[in-house]
Amino acid sequence: xxxxxxxxxxxxxxxxxxxxxxxxxxxxxARAKHAFKGRNNDELSFRKGDVITVTQQLEGGWWExxxxxxxxxxxxxxxxxxxESERFLPSRNNGSPMLNGDGLSSxxxxxxxxxxxDTSRQAYRKQVMKDFLEAELNYVDSVTKFSDNTLIKVKxxxxxxxxxxxxxxxxxxxxxxxxxxxxxxxxxxxxxxATNARIGGLLLKAAPNLRHLLRLYCENHPKAVDLILRNxxxxxxxxxxxDCPLKDLISGLSRPFRHLETYPSMLNELERxxxxxxxxRGDTQRAAAVFRDIANYCGALRxxxxxxxxxxxxxxxxGLPSEELKKLGEILYMSIVAVDDIKASTEEGLSCDRCVxxxxxxxxILEITSNVNSYIMKKKISLEKLFLKKAENKTALxxxxxxxxxxxxxxxxxxxxxxxxxxxxxxxxxxxxxxxCCDLISSFGPQKIDISDMHNMVSSVFPTVHFLLxxxx
Numbered sequence: 001x002x003x004x005x006x007x008x009x010x011x012x013x014x015x016x017x018x019x020x021x022x023x024x025x026x027x028x029x030a031r032a033k034h035a036f037k038g039r040n041n042d043e044l045s046f047r048k049g050d051v052i053t054v055t056q057q058l059e060g061g062w063w064e065x066x067x068x069x070x071x072x073x074x075x076x077x078x079x080x081x082x083x084e085s086e087r088f089l090p091s092r093n094n095g096s097p098m099l100n101g102d103g104l105s106s107x108x109x110x111x112x113x114x115x116x117x118d119t120s121r122q123a124y125r126k127q128v129m130k131d132f133l134e135a136e137l138n139y140v141d142s143v144t145k146f147s148d149n150t151l152i153k154v155k156x157x158x159x160x161x162x163x164x165x166x167x168x169x170x171x172x173x174x175x176x177x178x179x180x181x182x183x184x185x186x187x188x189x190x191x192x193x194a195t196n197a198r199i200g201g202l203l204l205k206a207a208p209n210l211r212h213l214l215r216l217y218c219e220n221h222p223k224a225v226d227l228i229l230r231n232x233x234x235x236x237x238x239x240x241x242x243d244c245p246l247k248d249l250i251s252g253l254s255r256p257f258r259h260l261e262t263y264p265s266m267l268n269e270l271e272r273x274x275x276x277x278x279x280x281r282g283d284t285q286r287a288a289a290v291f292r293d294i295a296n297y298c299g300a301l302r303x304x305x306x307x308x309x310x311x312x313x314x315x316x317x318x319g320l321p322s323e324e325l326k327k328l329g330e331i332l333y334m335s336i337v338a339v340d341d342i343k344a345s346t347e348e349g350l351s352c353d354r355c356v357x358x359x360x361x362x363x364x365i366l367e368i369t370s371n372v373n374s375y376i377m378k379k380k381i382s383l384e385k386l387f388l389k390k391a392e393n394k395t396a397l398x399x400x401x402x403x404x405x406x407x408x409x410x411x412x413x414x415x416x417x418x419x420x421x422x423x424x425x426x427x428x429x430x431x432x433x434x435x436x437c438c439d440l441i442s443s444f445g446p447q448k449i450d451i452s453d454m455h456n457m458v459s460s461v462f463p464t465v466h467f468l469l470x471x472x473x
Contacts, residue, residue, distance in 0.1 A: 027277040028054040030065065030079035042286060044072030052079060053276035064282045071282035122195065125273025129190055129199065132266050136183045139259045143176055146252040153242045154249075159234065167227050168253075170220035175213045175256055182206045199270060200284030203263065207287065210260075211294050218257055218298040222305040225250060226313075257298050263291035308334060310373060311357075317366060319377035328359040333424035336368070354378065358424050363399075381408070388425050389434040390418075397421060397437070 030052045038045045046052060046067055055071060056064035063076045151172070155165045182202070189197040228235050228250065236246050267288035274281045308331040317325060334357040355366040355375055361383055366375035381399075389398050391409065395418045399408040412418045422437045 027275070028057070029082040030054050030063075031082055032079050034078045036074050036078050038072060038074070041289075042072055042282075044070065044074045046074070051082070054081075055277055055279050055281050066276040066281060069276075071276075071285050073282070121273050121275055125270065126194060128266070128269045128273050129194065129197070132199070132270065133183075133187060133190065135262065135266070136179075136186065139255070140176065140179050140183055143172070143179070143252075143255055143259075146255065147172055147176060150239075150242070150244050150249060150252060153244075154238060157238055157241070159238050164227060167220065168224050170224060171213060171216050172253075172256070175217055178206070178209055178213055182210075196279060198280040198283060200267060200280045200282075200287040203267065204283050204287040204290060207290050207294065211297070214256065214260060214294065214298050215301060218301045219305055221253060221257070222302055222309055224253055226309050257295070257302070260291070260298060261295045264288045264295065267291065304334070314373055316371075316374045317364075317377050318375070320364070320380070328362050328364075330360070332358045332360065332427050333421065334358065358421075358428070360427065360429050383428050383431040385430065385432075387432045387434060388422075388437055390422075390436045397425075399425075 032046045032048050032050045032052065035048045036044070036046055044052070044065055044067055050067055052065040052067050052074070054063055054065045057076070058064070061076055062073050063079070064071060064073050065079075147169075151165075151169050154160065154168065160168070185202050185206075186197075186199055189199065189202060228246070232246070235249070239246055239249060267284050271281060271284045271288070274284065311334070312325070312331065315325075316322075334355065337354055337356045353368055355364075355368055357364040357366065363381040363383060364377065365379040365381070367378050368375060383399075385402060387400055387402065389400070390396070391398055391411075395412045395415055397410040397412070397418065399410070401407075410421065412421065422433070425431060426433050426438070
């Protein structure tokens with residue numbers, strides 16, 4: 001049986017492409033003829049006899065349904081559709097329906113409707129959609145005005161270089177264009193059929209591009225703020241000429257990721273206004289999880305870049321002159337890790353917290369001191385002609401020479417941190433990343449989403465990474 005990850009990967013970004021019937025005249029229910037235990041977080045688990053509200057019937061053997069307010073995918077051959085005549089089941093005198101068909105009581109029975117509808121949900125959903133569309137329109141308008149009335153005027157003043165303006169604005173214009181297109185799609189869907197509009201599906205479809213654009217924006221944002229603060233007098237004078245306070249410039253630059261944080265709660269509210277058979281229910285649940293993870297991911301990126309800038313600007317590394325540090329280039333990734341050297345003496349080989357920093361051609365291992373932003377260099381590893389591979393059946397990376405004379409095994413605590421390090425190492429110019437690692441590198445361009453990979457995207461800003469240094473004869 002095909003996994004739900006494979007099946008879900010095929011139907012995203014538009015799960016409606018293969019829908020057998022997109023417009024259901026009545027709600028479809030199914031009774032489980034076998035128990036099913038989902039293996040992925042987008043699958044629906046149920047017991048034999050459970051009654052499932054079917055939300056989507058797709059070709060290929062997988063359907064989507066709702067049980068106990070959770071919506072997920074399940075194999076279609078595990079259930080039987082409940083006919084109209086079966087929608088009334090005998091119940092006990094107390095009126096409790098036999099939802100799972102486990103047995104029938106003796107004595108008097110009465111026909112009790114097995115399912116009921118909540119008409120107030122439609123009005124609630126309509127209001128939530130109205131509020132959401134207004135919020136999206138206000139955001140697009142405000143960020144467009146900020147770009148046109150503030151950033152463009154700063155550029156036209158000719159008082160900052162083109163290079164500095166690129167740092168200041170980042171990829172904001174591309175982000176605005178994408179948000180405007182998304183808003184247009186959502187408005188079109190809502191105007192066409194507000195009741196069945198698949199807002200969650202549209203946001204899920206837009207998530208890969210938004211993640212890519214927001215990733216680039218959030219990586220650049222700390223650089224933009226640092227540029228402003230390092231040249232505060234210049235920007236205050238410049239902004240005074242266009243009647244814009246400095247705080248408004250900084251606030252405007254933070255608007256995209258502040259708006260990103262509103263999506264999960266909005267999607268949760270939208271889901272509350274859906275009946276169990278709504279075709280967009282599953283996508284709405286998944287979109288809420290995806291955008292929550294994207295927001296966490298972008299927040300972690302900003303904090304990572306802030307620490308990198310702080311180290312480069314004011315960090316002190318005993319054993320590495322500041323001039324040499326600057327020559328190493330841009331920091332690709334840094335993290336607090338535990339380092340062991342099993343070839344060292346017992347005393348020296350004890351685990352120690354280290355700050356490990358990856359540059360395009362060099363890996364630094366630093367000892368953390370009691371002074372803030374102060375370190376002692378313990379090891380400097382050139383990445384020239386080194387290879388990176390993933391250890392079999394482990395969340396671990398191995399950095400080694402072609403002759404196998406030395407090796408670094410990085411045992412990571414999560415798949416997310418594993419991917420983060422692989423992505424960083426893949427940017428190194430003189431390091432060979434093997435195919436098994438390349439398969440794990442996330443594509444930040446337009447792509448289909450595998451929810452199992454997106455879930456729990458960021459657990460913390462600097463999770464502990466365990467390094468094992470091995471010197472082979």
